[in-house]
Amino acid sequence: MVFRQRGRADVRAVDGVSFSVSPGETVGLVGESGCGKSVTSLAIMGLLPKRGVRVEGSVAFDGTELLALPPDKLRALRGRELAVVFQDPMTSLNPVVPIGTQVTEVLTRHRGLSNGEARREAADLLRRVGIPDPSRRLREYPHQLSGGMRQRALIATALACRPRLLIADEPTTALDVTIQAQILELLRTLVAESGTALILITHDLGVVAGMCDTVHVMYSGRIVERAPRHDLFRDPRHPYTGGLLASVPRLDQPRGARLEPIKGSPRDTIPWATGCAFAPRCPNRIEACTPEAPELVGERHALRCVNPLRSAPEAKVVPR
Amino acid sequence: MSFPSDSPADPVASGEPLLSVRGLKVHFPVHRGVLLRRVAGHVRAVDGVDLDVARGMTYGLVGESGCGKSTLGKAVLRLVEPTSGTVLFNGADIGGQSPEDMRRLRRHMQMVFQDPLASLNPRQSVESALTEPLRAHGFTGDRSRRVRELLDLVGMPSGAAGRYPHEFSGGQRQRIGIARAIALNPELIIADEPVSALDVSIQAQIVNLLEDLQKELGLTYVVVAHDLAVVRHVSDVIGVMYLGALVEESSSDALYAQPLHPYTIALMSAIPIPDPEVEERRRRILLTGDLPSPMNIPPGCRFHTRCPFRQPTRCADEPPGLREARPGRKVACHWAEEIAAGSIRAAASAHDPTATEVGTPSP
Ligand SMILES: Nc1ncnc2c1ncn2[C@@H]1O[C@H](COP(=O)(O)OP(=O)(O)OP(=O)(O)O)[C@@H](O)[C@H]1O
Ligand SMILES: Nc1ncnc2c1ncn2[C@@H]1O[C@H](COP(=O)(O)OP(=O)(O)OP(=O)(O)O)[C@@H](O)[C@H]1O
Ligand code: SF4
Ligand code: SF4
Ligand SMILES: [Mg+2]
Ligand SMILES: [Mg+2]
Numbered sequence: 001m002v003f004r005q006r007g008r009a010d011v012r013a014v015d016g017v018s019f020s021v022s023p024g025e026t027v028g029l030v031g032e033s034g035c036g037k038s039v040t041s042l043a044i045m046g047l048l049p050k051r052g053v054r055v056e057g058s059v060a061f062d063g064t065e066l067l068a069l070p071p072d073k074l075r076a077l078r079g080r081e082l083a084v085v086f087q088d089p090m091t092s093l094n095p096v097v098p099i100g101t102q103v104t105e106v107l108t109r110h111r112g113l114s115n116g117e118a119r120r121e122a123a124d125l126l127r128r129v130g131i132p133d134p135s136r137r138l139r140e141y142p143h144q145l146s147g148g149m150r151q152r153a154l155i156a157t158a159l160a161c162r163p164r165l166l167i168a169d170e171p172t173t174a175l176d177v178t179i180q181a182q183i184l185e186l187l188r189t190l191v192a193e194s195g196t197a198l199i200l201i202t203h204d205l206g207v208v209a210g211m212c213d214t215v216h217v218m219y220s221g222r223i224v225e226r227a228p229r230h231d232l233f234r235d236p237r238h239p240y241t242g243g244l245l246a247s248v249p250r251l252d253q254p255r256g257a258r259l260e261p262i263k264g265s266p267r268d269t270i271p272w273a274t275g276c277a278f279a280p281r282c283p284n285r286i287e288a289c290t291p292e293a294p295e296l297v298g299e300r301h302a303l304r305c306v307n308p309l310r311s312a313p314e315a316k317v318v319p320r
Numbered sequence: 321m322s323f324p325s326d327s328p329a330d331p332v333a334s335g336e337p338l339l340s341v342r343g344l345k346v347h348f349p350v351h352r353g354v355l356l357r358r359v360a361g362h363v364r365a366v367d368g369v370d371l372d373v374a375r376g377m378t379y380g381l382v383g384e385s386g387c388g389k390s391t392l393g394k395a396v397l398r399l400v401e402p403t404s405g406t407v408l409f410n411g412a413d414i415g416g417q418s419p420e421d422m423r424r425l426r427r428h429m430q431m432v433f434q435d436p437l438a439s440l441n442p443r444q445s446v447e448s449a450l451t452e453p454l455r456a457h458g459f460t461g462d463r464s465r466r467v468r469e470l471l472d473l474v475g476m477p478s479g480a481a482g483r484y485p486h487e488f489s490g491g492q493r494q495r496i497g498i499a500r501a502i503a504l505n506p507e508l509i510i511a512d513e514p515v516s517a518l519d520v521s522i523q524a525q526i527v528n529l530l531e532d533l534q535k536e537l538g539l540t541y542v543v544v545a546h547d548l549a550v551v552r553h554v555s556d557v558i559g560v561m562y563l564g565a566l567v568e569e570s571s572s573d574a575l576y577a578q579p580l581h582p583y584t585i586a587l588m589s590a591i592p593i594p595d596p597e598v599e600e601r602r603r604r605i606l607l608t609g610d611l612p613s614p615m616n617i618p619p620g621c622r623f624h625t626r627c628p629f630r631q632p633t634r635c636a637d638e639p640p641g642l643r644e645a646r647p648g649r650k651v652a653c654h655w656a657e658e659i660a661a662g663s664i665r666a667a668a669s670a671h672d673p674t675a676t677e678v679g680t681p682s683p
Contacts, residue, residue, distance in 0.1 A: 132609055206594045210592050230597070
């Protein structure tokens with residue numbers, strides 16, 4: 001997917017990202033700021049602006065090609081079967097409409113409930129997402145709620161239509177950890193009870209470890225490693241994944257060991273057209289890393305790297 | 321160092337804490353009405369805090385958004401005026417200082433901010449940003465040499481001196497912010513969320529830099545952050561804040577081995593750990609409800625509206641003070657001993673339904 005801006009070079013934000021998610025499954029997309037996570041989710045939902053953006057490829061939802069769908073059909077699908085929760089709920093909630101109306105509207109429009117039924121169900125939804133005193137809250141406006149409450153209200157509207165696919169883009173990044181734990185619990189229950197397929201986007205490896213069946217690690221617009229979560233955390237093979245895991249302090253491990261940062265910054269990334277984008281920061285870099293970009297290879301545990309970390313048990317960054 | 325000598329008396333010898341805070345309160349008045357502005361209430365951002373920071377140590381302050389961490393840090397530097405209480409720095413009461421004396425004292429106490437861009441002037445080169453404090457405090461040595469020295473200390477090339485903040489990445493800007501903070505050879509650095517604005521892959525660089533500088537320059541730190549894993553990594557002592565007050569204080573290792581306050585227990589059980597096996601095994605204590613408004617702090621124990629261990633007596637009407645429950649461990653909970661012993665357990669509703677056992681969590 002390419003952003004075109006007048007007078008500036010095109011930005012190739014996301015490049016050949018492929019993944020699939022089944023009912024009742026949670027798929028994680030992790031990576032640092034700017035690696036293309038949100039652009040990917042917007043593209044799936046058809047929410048990217050029409051002008052100045054070129055999207056190629058295919059997004060198939062239960063056999064329907066979303067990229068080829070006319071806008072009104074897509075909008076209808078979005079209200080009913082596809083839902084998305086963003087990091088900042090203020091951007092998705094209408095500030096001048098009470099929370100209750102926003103939830104009941106979804107229920108009357110998409111599920112054909114009567115107003116009375118919708119109000120009862122809305123109150124029930126708010127209760128389920130952990131909002132105390134739901135009948136009173138239904139009358140309040142988004143700005144009267146705290147950040148955590150707003151995020152829960154937004155999840156309630158997303159749940160109202162019982163979506164078959166939910167994309168949660170950093171749903172808890174702006175929240176405190178105790179509130180985050182509540183919201184993640186809610187998402188887990190949703191997936192387990194209603195078989196919703198969940199795409200969870202985050203930069204927090206801890207959140208991924210507790211939530212996702214399959215994890216995709218993104219770097220600079222491409223997936224560089226993909227594996228079932230146990231494999232990924234036990235045996236990270238891509239130097240970027242290994243580097244991320246070695247650089248975050250862990251609460252459950254003895255203190256005092258020095259952290260091993262990844263050198264440089266995401267700014268030091270090179271275009272994929274000139275080789276592996278991670279090469280300038282990579283401790284495993286060899287001749288073969290440029291100028292040809294490596295392909296993503298492998299089935300169960302897929303890698304985009306010509307000189308990966310040695311396999312577990314002692315997976316460790318090998319110095320150059 | 322080539323500074324005029326205005327160092328507080330006898331900085332090294334005494335065994336006293338470098339920083340000592342007693343009964344510190346910062347209450348912000350909240351006004352209502354446009355014409356007749358009346359005080360409608362007070363935000364009790366910091367509501368009676370006592371703490372000591374020993375020389376050369378790192379004191380970590382954690383707690384949820386809005387609990388008063390930043391306000392406490394600023395009140396220590398008198399960047400906000402405390403409502404009451406005392407702050408002793410090197411034995412000197414910063415409350416009684418004239419503006420001129422305070423300016424001089426501040427040389428020894430510096431702040432590192434979350435967003436390095438906000439604290440750097442975009443039109444000021446790195447060199448000028450670093451020489452400004454030197455000039456202001458009458459540094460008489462070779463300024464451009466000192467600038468190169470500082471850049472070297474924070475791991476930046478000396479060529480950075482002539483460049484401007486926007487030319488650097490977030491991590492590099494934070495290095496410049498740190499260079500500025502250490503320019504005057506301070507004794508105390510208050511770092512407010514020093515890594516939370518940075519990309520995950522470079523947070524470790526800044527954490528390591530702060531640790532190296534501490535060793536090299538003998539700095540004392542107060543690190544304010546909401547990321548417990550980071551705070552735990554860097555701190556010797558940790559204070560846990562809830563709604564303006566310390567609810568637990570302990571050495572970092574002991575706190576993580578066994579948290580005593582129900583809030584700390586819940587907080588630690590909520591932190592995701594990047595290991596699926598650990599995530600599946602651990603027991604979570606979920607809190608319900610939201611943080612009450614700091615304008616309206618609950619009576620009795622300030623945590624009782626969300627506490628999964630709440631008891632029918634004492635919790636709602638008797639405020640628990642911060643007391644020494646075990647040697648070196650302070651906690652503000654009436655029932656800490658019973659909770660630690662397992663004779664008081666968390667309400668079943670607080671448990672993550674996927675977890676199996678009921679009881680206090682072992683992290
Ligand atoms: N409208 C736009 N025009 C041009 N470039 C854009 C636009 N939106 C995003 N980009 C670029 O696309 C890339 C990916 O952005 P995206 O928002 O997907 O990142 P992200 O992984 O979601 O990051 P974050 O963690 O910060 O949310 C970035 O380099 C960004 O600068
Ligand atoms: N100048 C001010 N006037 C009025 N209220 C204030 C002022 N500064 C802070 N507050 C309030 O005091 C409380 C504590 O704020 P503070 O910034 O210290 O919290 P914090 O723990 O640093 O939170 P965060 O993690 O979000 O940075 C908050 O409720 C805040 O809204
Ligand atoms: S392809 Fe080369 S540069 Fe890229 S991650 Fe692998 S080893 Fe490193
Ligand atoms: S005093 Fe009571 S309400 Fe407060 S933390 Fe202890 S058990 Fe919970
Ligand atoms: Mg994003
Ligand atoms: Mg703060």
